[in-house]
Amino acid sequence: MERQALKRAREAFLSGRTRPLEFRLQQLTALQSMIKDRHTEIATALKQDINRSQYDTPLLELISLENEITLAIAKLAEWAAPRPVEKNLLTISDEVYIQPEPLGVVLIIGAWNYPWAVTLIPLVGAIAAGNAAIVKPSELSEYSSLLLRAMLPRYLDQDLYPVVTGGVTETQELLKQRFDHVFYTGSSTVGKLVMEAASRHLTPVTLELGGKSPCYIDKNCDLRVACRRITWGKFANCGQTCIAPDYILCEPSIQNRVVEGIRQTLLEFYGVDPKCSPDYSRIINQRHFNRVMSLMEGYTAVLGGQSDASQRYIAPTVLKDVSPHSRLMQEEIFGPLLPIVTVSDMDDAIRFISEREKPLALYIFCSDKKAIKRMLDETTSGGVTVNDVMIHYTLTSLPFGGVGQSGMGRYHGKHTFDQLSHQRACLVRSLGMESVNLARYPPQDRQRARRVRLALTSPMIDFSKRTYVWAVCVTIIAFGLFVTLLVILLIQ
Amino acid sequence: MSREQLAVQRARKSFQTGKTKPLEYRVHQLKSLQRFITEKRKDIAEAVKKDLYKSEHGTELFETLGLEGEINLAVEKLAEWAAPRPVEKNLFTISDEVYIQPEPLGVVLIIGAWNYPWAVTLQPLVGAIAAGNAAVIKPSDVSPHSAKVMEELLPLYLDKDLYPVVTGGVTETQELLKQRFDHVFYTGSSTVGKLVMEAASRHLTPVTLELGGKSPCYIDKNCDLTVACRRITWGKFVNCGQTCIAPDYILCEPCIQSQVIEEIRKSIKEFYTDNPKTFEDYGRIVNQRHFKRVMALMDGSKIAIGGDSDESQYYIAPTVLQDVTGESKAMQEEIFGPVLPIISVSGVDEAIQFINEREKPLALYIFSPDNKVIRRVIAETSSGALLANDCLVHFTVSALPFGGVGNSGMGRYHGQHSFDQLSHLRSCLIKKLNMEGVNTMRYPPHTAKKLGWARFFLLKQVNLGKLRRMALLATLAALAAFVVQRFLR
Secondary structure, eight states: OHHHHHHHHHHHHHTTTTOSHHHHHHHHHHHHHHHHHTHHHHHHHHHHHHOOOTTHHIIIIIHHHHHHHHHHHHHHHHHHSOEEOOBOGGGTTSEEEEEEEEOSEEEEEOOSSSTTHHHHHHHHHHHHTTOEEEEEOOTTSHHHHHHHHHHHHHHSOTTTSOBOOOOHHHHHHHHHSOOSEEEEESOHHHHHHHHHHHHTTTOOEEEEOOOOOEEEEOTTSOHHHHHHHHHHHHHGGGGOOTTSOOEEEEOHHHHHHHHHHHHHHHHHHHOSOGGGOTTOOOOSSHHHHHHHHHHTTTOOOSBOOOEEGGGTEEOOEEEOSOOTTSGGGTSOOOSSEEEEEEOSSHHHHHHHHHHSOOOSEEEEEOSOHHHHHHHHHHOOOSEEEESSSSGGGGOTTSOBOOOGGGEEOOBSTHHHHHHTEEEEEEEEOOSOOHHHHGGGSSSOOHHHHHHHHHHHHSOOBOOOHHHHHHHHHHHHHHHHHHHHHHHHHHHO | OOHHHHHHHHHHHHHHTTTTOSHHHHHHHHHHHHHHHHHTHHHHHHHHHHHHOOOHHHHIIIIIHHHHHHHHHHHHHHHHHHSOEEOOEEGGGTTSEEEEEEEEOSEEEEEOOSSSTTHHHHHHHHHHHHTTOEEEEEOOTTSHHHHHHHHHHGGGTSOTTTSOBOOOOHHHHHHHHHSOOSEEEEESOHHHHHHHHHHHHTTTOOEEEEOOOOOEEEEOTTSOHHHHHHHHHHHHHGGGGOOTTSOOEEEEOHHHHHHHHHHHHHHHHHHHOSOGGGOTTOOOOSSHHHHHHHHHHTTTSEEEEOOOEEGGGTEEOOEEEEEEOTTSGGGSSOOOSSEEEEEEOSSHHHHHHHHHTSOOOSEEEEEOSOHHHHHHHHHHOOOSEEEESSSSGGGGOTTSOBOOOGGGEEOOBSTHHHHHHTEEEEEEEEOOSOOHHHHGGGSSSOOHHHHHHHHHHHHOEEOHHHHHHHHHHHHHHHHHHHHHHHHOO
């Protein structure tokens, strides 16, 4: 079945259907309609999958998806146009540009935590770039996956963008096939397998993986606000967010205040019993429920800790004085457990972070600009938000992706388009001016070599739009000033 | 611990000291690299002559000139490349700092190739140094003299721990690939490229693969054949055809085939005299294995020019094969030698079809005076790069990203592209702890009203640059109006 879907998608791509921008715009508009028309059904599916509240669904998933589609529609002509580049003396009379082109058939493997956003935002870029795409939603978010399979073919071209559902076996079968790009969101373990499978066909990959995103709280910042923002980010979607603050690092002197700040915020957000709050989600399935619960072994929660296996409910939980060697600190939590690890100061925090794998996100809560800069300079991560959590995700102009174990490649906005395009270098010369070329032909001698050196190493001339606009503006201003001067002189 | 493991460990330890972070340090290393090329020019030229029988001028033109250009560009532009890059904000982040910060990746492995042992091994190094990484350099053992010179002399100019040169063959390379790097940059064949990517996948290491393929060259019957064939001849027989972007084969209509052959014959004579074997600027095949490989490719095809060879010198004359078909031996693999097959096609349609039936090449060449034909070929084919009416020169434009697609590779370099490829472009959002009221719309308990506000703030993109320009224009207009009114009364 997977092979059939791929064959049809490739044939449809080779027919050239996706090349005209109008077609791509039409597909994107259809996708936009799907999200708008069916948002209630999507919200229902998410409620069944993960008990997502009806407001969290647009807030955390659908608004950013809509944003991406709107941006792609508005900017497609600009993104897909040839991009002129700087020339050198040798190519001064030639056309030199980068032409974005479709890659072919892209495989998009989605995840279950934000099944719509992380599966469809890459699809927006794939469509915009003119590719065909096989969409493989995660089987763990069962209702969303089945809804997508039913819905997408009603809005998008069925051959170009088939939805293939299934589990591990189906995914492995897909990965044996040859694609022009594989876009995977999920765990680092499976990420390695995806890249290995892709290597057999020399297929480039984008891997949006995870890791433990540290959250450092400086003792001199406004703890009340910091804790509120962290609480929001940690417990949204019941902690099942790739960029959720995984654990807190702070000095022992403020640990209790941090706990208090979180406690007050939890009360504000979810009431006395989060189990009854319509805004608090559940763990996706039994396996993950057991996994997260077992991470707490040996620790007594200072906040929360309650659970209900029948509902896969785990209360928002905070744990104090967690040891770096505990189970909690060995794997990405991906659940509503927030460990606090104490460090002696910012240097200690930097050391702690740098000893570990590069995370997908780093969070720093601090009011001192110099200290922030130092921490940024001495650590690395996929992305970083200072004095808030997760918000860098919402800016389509920022490339979203990991580094090291947290992933490779990036997307969002134009970055998705670029990631799923081939940026083809184009140089269009003419058959005239052959005399210029004579210096490069054999027989070589010192004089010719010198001439070539001159042509190749001359400073490049910037033909970019920005310089052109600047030059025009300055000319106008200069002319205007000149006219003004003339007028003044004439009047006098 | 093996020699390779030690080299990687030392490089990583050295990188972790933070030595490479300051831009001054990187510029200093780049300038030392520049001095190395200038001061050891003779050693480099001698090594290349022994490896590939390349003349001194040829070495300068094709190896060191490009390299020097890259170093100069990196030194000049480093501050700009390494600076934070501000990006567009939305209403929600309007008072925040939003930018992309380029950062070093860590330790990069650079596996060089033998055909341009200096250019393709050291150009990635320029990007690695500029981006602030450490780099383990593994030159190809198939060009042993260059590898030896690199191993002996490079440590005299560059930091020994940060940029070690590790020589060796397949075993040593495999040992290196078992280690963990932050990026692997490989230039070579697609077959080995797959193994490199597979090894890298075990550590989730991103890769840049500069591979090869058969770069087609279509000649339109209406173009100036003299000039076209001269340029093609130059591109093909430089370095004895051992160039990843050499025009691999020609596609043209049967009516011009004999003219094409004649023009190429004339150009060969002009460039390499009647006896290329004795001519200084004509190279040799790198070793016996490749010599035999290339000779075998001529089997079954009609030789129009050349064909003679001398195994003792690994010499193959500039050769043109005519009436070649898609099934001929010469069309089964990348030639990488001085053998130029000509295949007949009925026109540009068939040429496009022929090209699309095959793997995406590293370069595509089209010779035509008709812009429409060129645009058609661009629109209906794909390749790493496309060059109309010339060969190879796109390699010299640093602003153009150099790399393949599909089987011809992934990733790109040259100029700023090397820097970006070997950096981590980290997204940074610096907010403040005030204005907490704005955030209320995203916190539970959720309501429809709050959601409406959130929607507004998240969806509105603000182009500050445009606003600033409009404000400036408005100020100027006001000033002009004032002046006119004041002095024209």
